[in-house]
Amino acid sequence: MIKKVGIVGFGQMGSGIGQVSAAAGYEILACDVSEDAVKRGLGYITKSLDKAIERGKADQALKDKVLGNISTHTDLKALKDCDLICEAVVENLDAKQDVYRTLDGICPAQTIFASNTSSLSISDMAAVTKRPDRFVGLHFFNPVPIMKLCEVVRTIDSSDATFDTAFAFAESVGKTCVTAKDSPGFVANVLLVPYLLDAIRQYERGLASREDIDNAMMLGCGHPMGPLTLTDFIGLDTILYIADIMFDEFKDSHYAAPPLLRRMVNAGYMGKKAGRGFYDYSKK
Numbered sequence: 405m406i407k408k409v410g411i412v413g414f415g416q417m418g419s420g421i422g423q424v425s426a427a428a429g430y431e432i433l434a435c436d437v438s439e440d441a442v443k444r445g446l447g448y449i450t451k452s453l454d455k456a457i458e459r460g461k462a463d464q465a466l467k468d469k470v471l472g473n474i475s476t477h478t479d480l481k482a483l484k485d486c487d488l489i490c491e492a493v494v495e496n497l498d499a500k501q502d503v504y505r506t507l508d509g510i511c512p513a514q515t516i517f518a519s520n521t522s523s524l525s526i527s528d529m530a531a532v533t534k535r536p537d538r539f540v541g542l543h544f545f546n547p548v549p550i551m552k553l554c555e556v557v558r559t560i561d562s563s564d565a566t567f568d569t570a571f572a573f574a575e576s577v578g579k580t581c582v583t584a585k586d587s588p589g590f591v592a593n594v595l596l597v598p599y600l601l602d603a604i605r606q607y608e609r610g611l612a613s614r615e616d617i618d619n620a621m622m623l624g625c626g627h628p629m630g631p632l633t634l635t636d637f638i639g640l641d642t643i644l645y646i647a648d649i650m651f652d653e654f655k656d657s658h659y660a661a662p663p664l665l666r667r668m669v670n671a672g673y674m675g676k677k678a679g680r681g682f683y684d685y686s687k688k
Contacts, residue, residue: 406516406573407431410483411490412503414445414476417520418492420548423449424577425490426473427466433486435477442476449474452549484510488573490542492520495645500524501532508533516566518542522593523646526586527559536561540570543590544579554579559586588653589646597646598658600638601665603631607682608664614682636681640665641674 407430411422414436422445426432436442453470456462480503483489489507493499504517511517517539519529530539541557554574558567574581584590589597603617612620618630635643644666650659668681675681 406487406569406576408433408486409488409490409573410435410486411492412436412480412483412507413491413493413520414442415492416448417544417546417548418490419445419448420452420546421490421492421520421542421544421577422474423452423470423549424579426470428577429469430473430577432474433477433483434474435480435483438478439476442478446471446474446476452547456549480506481510483507484512486511486515488516488518488570490518490520495521495524495642497524497528500529504529505532508535514538516540516570518570520544522590522642523588523649525588526557527561530559530561537563538566540567541584541586541590542570542574543584543592544574545592552578552580553592554581555584555590555592556581557584557586557590588650593646594650597643597650600631600635600643601647601659601662604635604662604665607632608662632682636675636683636685639675639677640681641669644669 409425409430409432411418411432411434414422414434422432422434434442434445436445449470453462453467457464457467491500491503493503500519507517513535517533517535519526519541520543521541522543526539526541530536533539539559540562543555543557545551545553556571556574571581582591607614607617614632618633621627621630644661647659647661672678673680676685679686
């Protein structure tokens, strides 16, 4: 039974996972590399809850409950008694494997490990531990307190008990879950990324303006956000990274990054977070 949840990496994704888990009543132990990092994570949560209160979606009691259920740490040893650990560090396999090697030597055998990766192999992470049967993917979507989906990823080694426990945990924090096998991109990204790449290709080829491409998909297909705007929101560098991983795996041209995307990333046009992507956000 899951009672105590560790979060490794307390950035936007990790803090979001911590927020919904704390709201569901779990004891959260959040860990990052420095005091400044964990303070930023708490800041993300406070800002999220304050916005929810302003919109009538939450109240002060919920805010107090969430923040009261979270303790912060800078040493992984603090997570030694956790029932489940969700990792949300940088999307780099070596970095994630280093975390799991350390955790594997700290945590008891019954602790379940779960990665929030959006594109990397869960099996490759589990391989550096002695508990591949107690390893799954829990891919939440950003922003975690708002997005309803969680992809629960099962490897060839994940035990039925581990998978069922992880699935039930994700549901308990308010998510609708889908099951995915351990394949790059899982369900959402393996379908979404080619769509975004195709939109970039058509813009690069001069089919239509960026505004017309976005409006065509919003007004003609009922999408809430056009593909180029969505790429800016996700981050051009993130889309490029995921595309390269999937192309390396499948060798399929659908996943090949358009030259324009790579040039924009190299020029620093990362999207909304950088102030400029397909659109200019510097004055907003």
